[in-house]
Amino acid sequence: MTAADLRIEAEQSLDQLFDWCCAGSGPPGRPGVFRFVVTTPSGIRTRYVTSTQAGDAVLRDAPGPPNATVLISQADLTRLALGELAGSLAFATDALRIEGDVFLAMAWFDRLRRGPR
Numbered sequence: 001m002t003a004a005d006l007r008i009e010a011e012q013s014l015d016q017l018f019d020w021c022c023a024g025s026g027p028p029g030r031p032g033v034f035r036f037v038v039t040t041p042s043g044i045r046t047r048y049v050t051s052t053q054a055g056d057a058v059l060r061d062a063p064g065p066p067n068a069t070v071l072i073s074q075a076d077l078t079r080l081a082l083g084e085l086a087g088s089l090a091f092a093t094d095a096l097r098i099e100g101d102v103f104l105a106m107a108w109f110d111r112l113r114r115g116p117r
Helices: 003-024 074-081 087-092 102-114
Strands: 032-040 043-052 055-059 068-073 096-100
Touching: 003 032, 003 043, 003 055, 003 074, 032 074, 032 102, 068 074, 068 102, 074 087, 087 096, 087 102, 096 102
Parallel strands: 032 068
Antiparallel strands: 032 043, 043 055, 068 096
16 A cells, blocks of 8 residues: 555545534534534645535535634544544543634534434
8 A cells, every 4th residue: 555545545534524424413503614624644634514404515625714613633523423522522622623603613513413323
């Protein structure tokens, strides 16, 4: 396996994590655009999540200015998605940093934890 193969696998893993998060989130809350800056084993990656009444979607490019920027590691995002880490605890311990609309971003994480599985 080459370094390029590892980078491709890391990108695919991150995409799968975001797809799973958006598919499992609860009913839509207030609409918003979130910019996620994720620290992965292969470097910093950015994804955008749009939350609308129709549901959530993951994009690689910004659909517009984000309401909030979320800075988190891929490991902590995975723990949040699995319910092993609460958003409030992650935020209080700096595992999760939010710039912009903190309340909107935290509401998205709360929906993620309560969503159907």
